[in-house]
Amino acid sequence: MPRLSASVIGLIASLAMLTGALVGPAAAHPHVWITVETTLMYDKGGFSGLRHKWTFDQYYTAMAIEGLDKNKDGKYDREELAELAKVNIDGLKEFAYFTTASVGGQEIKFEAPSDYWLEHRDGVLSLNFTLPFAEPVSTDAKGLTFAVQDPTFFIAFDLAKVDPAKLGPGAPAACKIKVGSAKEQGGALGDAFAKQFGAFAVGGSQAISVDCQGP
Secondary structure, eight states, X not given: OOOOOGGGGTOOGGGGGGTTOOOOTTTOOOSEEEEEXXXXXXXXXXXXXXXXXXEEOHHHHHHHTTXXXXXXXXOOOHHHHHHHHHHHHHHHGGGGGGEEEEETTEEOOBOOOEEEXXXXXXXXXXXXXXXXXXXXXXXXXXXXXXXXXXXXXXEEEEEOSSOSEEEOXXXXXXXXXXXXXXXXXXXXXXXXXXXXXXXXXSXXXXXXXXXXXXO
């Protein structure tokens, strides 16, 4: 099982005391809270990847942005946050970006993330990045499912209360999104979680499924 460290999400020096901390499943409690919004990208007749927006809690935000306002204008633009964004993306690689996906009983592989940046708005940081599928997924394929979760619960990933997942521009109108538990979705998605994080991994995670076939 991977050993979580502060570098996972670019935690700055003030969180260094948490480095290497990994709490067992029975006593786990989160140290960072992230609200997840995901767009399933559509391109040239198929689904091409996931576009994530992860919004961090205000406590993490306050520590993470300390000292990053280089021009002292009270704002944090993309340039000032660029280095922290890279640290986030680099650190998340070890944990497969806490994202799993499957289609037709087979795990979907991702390419390296692209088009990533941090934004600071309304007092919180949001990490935006795209995870391209290694191979496009046809809208005719059955059982397309994906999820974002840290089963060790060091990070609490919660789906946004409004529109936690949506389809990208151009997606067929027949395609519908449904939110359910990863355990219920099962299949390759559950297997991928268990393989990466252990058998306890799937229980409470929320998964997004996509159906383009209709009733």
